[in-house]
Amino acid sequence: MSERLFYGAMRGKNTTTVTIRGKDIMTVPPIIQNLIYLKHLDLMSNQISKLCPEFSYLTKLTKLNLANNKLEEVPEELMYLKNLEVLYLFKNMIKSFSPRSLDNLQNLNTLNLNKNMLKTIPPEIKSLQNLKTLYLNNNELIDIPKEICSLAYLSDLQLNYNQLVCLPEEFKSMQSLRKLSLARNFFEVFPTVLFSLKSLETLDVAGNFIQIFPREVQQMKLKEFFCEENPFLKKVPIYVRQKEEIFPLQEIAGRYIMNQLYKEAPMILQTIIYYPEILEILANYRECMLCGKHILNSGIECVIFIPPKKNWKTSCEIEKVPHETVMCSKTCFELREPNVFRLQKR
16 A cells, blocks of 8 residues: 555656655555655654665655654664755654664754653764754653753754753753743753853743742843743742841851952952852852842842843733842841842741
8 A cells, every 4th residue: 555655646756755644654665765866755644663774765855754653763764864954753652762863864953853752862962963943842851961952053942841850051052042942841940051041032931840030030131931830939928027147257258358359359350260269169159139249158038029021022921020139138138129028948
């Protein structure tokens, strides 16, 4: 049956496009080796569980659609498709990658693996150096390999509906990333590594377990920000008796030195970054949100409720988002704005 369907779809050996959808094909027949000029092959919605060795003849193929089939792994035969640019493998039963399946796909720019059963992505993903779009929604991923972060041209990464709890530190190298979707994962803490992504325009963290955002989120140059369906802290003031602070000597000395340097010798502060020992001491450096003075370790942890930036496209449900902030002393805390509350950490 499959041979007859292929003969019907072919228009001689010079055929460049073949489309056979929803015909319950279980195997790709060997006659495919005759289609040496084929550029587009669409076999979506069939019953294909593996590819035939004759796939190696399709060296001019630029677009391959094997979505909604019965594949259980990314086929090894793909390694011969050196001119492939677009690959659709969504809605299969893929659990793994064949060892050499990605070896020669240097021209691949779009890879769609949505709705499969992947738990991990192999390090070999780094060989896809021209990849621009990667869709991994609706899988079972528990982490992202650092090798994905080496894809210098990746601009659209979708990881919705997985089991992610964090992102690798190497994520900060993804300076071409413009769109990132992390919706419906298991993030409890906003991944601060995203602050390094200067090209990021769209960020979706909806449906996670984030209660509060770092205030630096407001400085991100986003155009779209989706954060609905997170268990945000509610804007309920809790009045507690504030005792006078007794700061340790190290904190008092550290604050004095930092504030004096900031006013009198800002160049020294810029030089500090070249001395790892000092950086370790200053790892907890922050600024009071009210007076702007420097804080090292001690301080009053607060939450401020801020509306999303006006130029951000976001869910109409979100009126205000809780952000972490800190105040240096009881004096500043008593002068706080009415939308600032003390954060009672567990």
